[in-house]
Amino acid sequence: MEMTGAQILMAVLKEEEVDTVFGFPGGAVIDIYDELVRTDIRHILVRHEQGAVHAADGYARASGKAGVCLVTSGPGATNTVTGIATAYMDSIPMVVITGQVPTHLIGNDAFQEVDIVGITRPCTKHNYLVKSVDDLARTMREAFYLARSGRPGPVLVDIPKDVANQSAKFKPQEDIKIKSYQPTYRPNMKQLKKIVGLVKKARRPLLFGGGGVILSGAAEAFTAFARKTHMPVTTTLMGLGAFPGSDPLWLGMIGMHGTYRANMSTGNCDLLIAIGVRFDDRVTGKIETFAGNAQIVHIDIDPTSIRKNVGVAIPVVGDCLQSLNELNRMITEDNQNAFEEDHREWLAQIEEWKKQHRMAYDQGTETIKPQFVIDKLFEITEGRAIITTEVGQNQMWAAQYYHFDGPRQFITSGGLGTMGFGLPAAIGAKAAQPDRIVVDVAGDGSIQMNIQEMATAMQSCLPVKVLILNNGYLGMVRQWQELFYEKRYACTTMDHQPDFVKLAEAFGAVGLRATRPEEVIPVLKEGLACEVPVIMDFVVEKEESVYPMVPAGANITEMLLV
Amino acid sequence: MKEDKHVITMLVDNEPGVLSRVVGLFSGRGFNIESLCVAETVTPGLSRITIVTKANPPVVEQIEKQLNKLINVVKVRDLTHQDSVMREMALICVKASPEHRAEILRIVDIFRCKVIDVGLEHYIIEVTGDEGKLTALLNLLRPMGIKKIARTGTIALIREPK
Ligand SMILES: Cc1ncc(C[n+]2csc(CCOP(=O)(O)OP(=O)(O)O)c2C)c(N)n1
Ligand SMILES: [Mg+2]
Numbered sequence: 143m144e145m146t147g148a149q150i151l152m153a154v155l156k157e158e159e160v161d162t163v164f165g166f167p168g169g170a171v172i173d174i175y176d177e178l179v180r181t182d183i184r185h186i187l188v189r190h191e192q193g194a195v196h197a198a199d200g201y202a203r204a205s206g207k208a209g210v211c212l213v214t215s216g217p218g219a220t221n222t223v224t225g226i227a228t229a230y231m232d233s234i235p236m237v238v239i240t241g242q243v244p245t246h247l248i249g250n251d252a253f254q255e256v257d258i259v260g261i262t263r264p265c266t267k268h269n270y271l272v273k274s275v276d277d278l279a280r281t282m283r284e285a286f287y288l289a290r291s292g293r294p295g296p297v298l299v300d301i302p303k304d305v306a307n308q309s310a311k312f313k314p315q316e317d318i319k320i321k322s323y324q325p326t327y328r329p330n331m332k333q334l335k336k337i338v339g340l341v342k343k344a345r346r347p348l349l350f351g352g353g354g355v356i357l358s359g360a361a362e363a364f365t366a367f368a369r370k371t372h373m374p375v376t377t378t379l380m381g382l383g384a385f386p387g388s389d390p391l392w393l394g395m396i397g398m399h400g401t402y403r404a405n406m407s408t409g410n411c412d413l414l415i416a417i418g419v420r421f422d423d424r425v426t427g428k429i430e431t432f433a434g435n436a437q438i439v440h441i442d443i444d445p446t447s448i449r450k451n452v453g454v455a456i457p458v459v460g461d462c463l464q465s466l467n468e469l470n471r472m473i474t475e476d477n478q479n480a481f482e483e484d485h486r487e488w489l490a491q492i493e494e495w496k497k498q499h500r501m502a503y504d505q506g507t508e509t510i511k512p513q514f515v516i517d518k519l520f521e522i523t524e525g526r527a528i529i530t531t532e533v534g535q536n537q538m539w540a541a542q543y544y545h546f547d548g549p550r551q552f553i554t555s556g557g558l559g560t561m562g563f564g565l566p567a568a569i570g571a572k573a574a575q576p577d578r579i580v581v582d583v584a585g586d587g588s589i590q591m592n593i594q595e596m597a598t599a600m601q602s603c604l605p606v607k608v609l610i611l612n613n614g615y616l617g618m619v620r621q622w623q624e625l626f627y628e629k630r631y632a633c634t635t636m637d638h639q640p641d642f643v644k645l646a647e648a649f650g651a652v653g654l655r656a657t658r659p660e661e662v663i664p665v666l667k668e669g670l671a672c673e674v675p676v677i678m679d680f681v682v683e684k685e686e687s688v689y690p691m692v693p694a695g696a697n698i699t700e701m702l703l704v
Numbered sequence: 705m706k707e708d709k710h711v712i713t714m715l716v717d718n719e720p721g722v723l724s725r726v727v728g729l730f731s732g733r734g735f736n737i738e739s740l741c742v743a744e745t746v747t748p749g750l751s752r753i754t755i756v757t758k759a760n761p762p763v764v765e766q767i768e769k770q771l772n773k774l775i776n777v778v779k780v781r782d783l784t785h786q787d788s789v790m791r792e793m794a795l796i797c798v799k800a801s802p803e804h805r806a807e808i809l810r811i812v813d814i815f816r817c818k819v820i821d822v823g824l825e826h827y828i829i830e831v832t833g834d835e836g837k838l839t840a841l842l843n844l845l846r847p848m849g850i851k852k853i854a855r856t857g858t859i860a861l862i863r864e865p866k
Contacts, residue, residue, distance in 0.1 A: 259721065260721075260724070263721070263724065263725055263728055264728055264729075264732050267775075268775040271720075271721075288775065320775065321778065322717070322775060322776065322777060322778040322779075323775050444773070445769045445772070445773075446766065446769040446770050446773055449762060449765060450766060
C-alpha cells in the first residue's frame with residue numbers, strides 16, 4: 143500500500159503499541175502532527191521539549207514500555223538533549239523523533255537546521271537520519287527494537303520534512319534482525335554454578351542490586367533469591383523497589399547517602415553479589431577499597447559494565463531475570479535451612495550496626511524537618527505512591543525516608559542527576575499509571591527548572607502532586623559548601639523565590655503551604671486528596687543536611703554521621 | 705599499569721557517521737589513538753577500520769567491549785598477540801642536494817623503497833613496511849633534511865591458517 147512518510151510513521155507507532163506521545167510541534171513536523179491527530183494515539187503537549195523527553199522517560203520507568211516523544215528540528219531538537227542524556231545514563235527505553243529540514247537543504251545552514259544526530263551520538267544508544275521514505279518503516283522498527291532490547295536506552299530518529307511527505311510502499315510488520323547487535327540474554331551456566339558454590343561457602347554475603355534488576359523485570363526473582371539464601375540486601379538509588387523496603391533482610395540504600403548498616407556491610411562482607419549495577423562512583427566511594435574483604439560476583443547484560451570499575455571474581459554476562467531464575471532453580475530446599483544458620487552471626491552484626499546508627503531526625507516543635515515531610519508522606523500514602531524526584535537533598539531524603547515495596551515506584555535521575563526531571567517525569571508516570579498517586583518530591587531550586595510543565599499537567603488533566611521541600615537553598619551544593627568549603631555559600635542562596643502557592647494558582651492548580659510542623663499532615667492530606675494538580679510548599683529547616691554522607695572519594699565505611 | 709601498543713581492527717557498516725561514532729568513542733572515553741585507517745572491503749557495505757592505540761590491559765578490554773557495543777561495528781579484533789601481518793606506507797619528501805643524491809639512492813635501494821618523484825632539490829620516496837622499517841629509514845634520512853612526510857598509519861590482517 144502506498145502511504146506518506148507521516149502515515150508510515152503512524153502505522154509503525156501503532157504496530158509498536160504506542161498509546162502516548164509526548165511532544166511539541168514546529169515547522170519540520172507539521173506533516174507528522176497532521177497525521178498524529180487522526181490516530182487514537184494520545185498526544186501530551188508539553189511546554190518545553192526537555193519536558194517532553196523527561197515525561198516520556200517517566201512514562202517508560204512507570205510502565206516498562208518504551209517512551210516516545212516528537213519534536214521539531216533545530217531548537218526543538220537541541221532542547222531534548224538533557225532529557226536524552228538523562229535517559230541514556232539510566233538505560234531507559236525511549237524513541238525520540240525529531241523533525242529535520244528537507245533533505246536537499248541539509249548541510250546548508252537552513253532555517254532551524256541542526257545536526258542533532260551528531261549532537262546526540264554520544265548520549266543515545268543509537269541514532270538515525272532517515273534519508274529516504276523507503277527506509278522509514280524499517281528504521282523506526284529498528285529504533286524500537288534497539289531501545290527495548292539488551293541494555294535499554296534512548297534511540298533518536300531524525301526525519302527530514304520531505305521524507306514525511308513522500309510516499310512509499312508500506313509493508314506491515316517485519317522481523318528486525320541486526321547482525322552486529324546480539325545482546326547476550328542467556329547466562330553461562332558454569333559461571334552461575336560457581337556462584338552457587340560461593341554462596342554456600344560465604345558467611346557474610348551481601349546481595350547488591352541496581353537499576354538493571356528493575357529494567358529486566360527481575361524484582362520478584364531478586365527478592366526470591368535473597369529470601370531463599372537468607373541474604374541481606376542493599377540496592378543502589380536506581381535499584382530502590384527491587385526488594386521490599388519492609389523486609390527484615392533489607393538494609394537500605396548503599397553509597398554516598400546510603401545507610402550506615404548497608405555501607406558497613408559492604409565494607410565487611412565476604413561475598414558481594416552484584417546484579418544489574420555498574421559501580422558508579424557515588425555508590426563505591428574509593429574504588430580501591432570498595433568491598434575490600436569480599437569476592438565480587440557481577441551479573442549484567444552489558445559486557446562493558448563488567449570490570450569497567452572493579453575487578454570481579456565471577457563475571458556473568460546475561461539478563462538479570464534469566465540469571466536469577468537459574469540461580470533460584472539451583473538453590474535447593476536443603477541448602478535453604480543451612481543458610482539461616484550460616485548467616486546468623488552476620489545478621490546479628492548488621493542488627494548491631496542498625497542500632498548504632500538509625501536513620502533518624504529530631505522533628506522539634508518550631509521548624510519543619512524535611513525528613514518528617516517524607517516520613518508522613520510515606521505514612522499517609524501507605525507506601526503506595528509513585529515517587530518521582532528532582533535532584534539534591536530532596537532526592538536523597540525521598541530515597542531514605544520513603545520505603546518502596548515494589549519496582550517502578552521510585553523514579554529519579556540517578557546517573558545524570560538532572561534538576562528539573564521530577565515534574566515532567568511525574569506527568570509521564572501519571573499518564574502511564576492514572577490510578578496511582580504520583581508525587582514529585584522537589585527542591586525549591588530544581589522545581590523552577592521545568593515549572594512550566596504545570597500547564598501541561600493542567601491541560602492534559604494529569605493531577606500530579608508537587609511536594610516542595612523549600613529550604614531557600616540549592617541545598618545539596620550548600621551542604622558540600624558547609625562541610626568542605628568552610629561554609630562559604632557561594633551562589634547557592636535563592637534570595638528571590640516565587641510564591642509557589644500563587645504560582646500554582648496562576649496555573650489553575652491548587653497551591654498549599656505549610657510552615658509549622660503541625661501543618662504538615664493537614665497539608666499533605668488536603669493536597670493528596672485534590673483531584674487537580676497541586677503544589678504543596680513545605681517551608682523547611684534551611685540548613686538541614688543529608689546524613690550519612692561518604693565524602694567524595696572516601697572509603698564507603700567512612701561516613702559522616704549526624 | 706603498563707601501557708602497550710595495540711593494533712585493533714574492525715569491520716563496520718559503510719555508512720555516514722560510523723567513523724564519527726568510533727572516533728567519538730575514543731575521544732569521549734579518553735582512549736588514545738596513535739593512528740587510524742579506514743577503507744572499503746570487498747564485501748559491499750562493509751569497511752575496515754584499523755586503529756593503533758596505547759593502553760593498559762583493562763583499558764584495552766574496555767576499548768574492545770565499547771567498540772563491540774556500537775551498533776554499526778560488526779566485528780572487532782585485537783591483533784597485537786595474533787599471528788598477523790602489519791604494514792604502513794609513507795611518502796617522504798627528502799632534500800636532495802648534489803652531495804646527498806647518491807647516498808639517498810643507496811638507502812632507497814637497501815630499504816627496497818622507490819623514488820617516485822625527482823626534482824633538482826628533492827626526491828619523494830615511497831616506502832612500505834612495518835613500523836620498525838619506517839623508523840629506521842626516517843632515522844637515516846633525517847640528517848639530509850626531510851621536507852614533508854605523509855604516513856598512512858598501520859593496516860593489518862590476521863594470517864589465514866596455512
Ligand atoms: C541541571 C542541573 N544543574 C545543576 C546541578 C547541580 N546541583 C545538584 S543538587 C543542586 C541543588 C538543588 O537545589 P534544590 O532543588 O533546591 O534541592 P535541595 O538540595 O535544596 O533539596 C544543584 C544545583 C544539577 N544537578 N542539575
Ligand atoms: Mg532547595
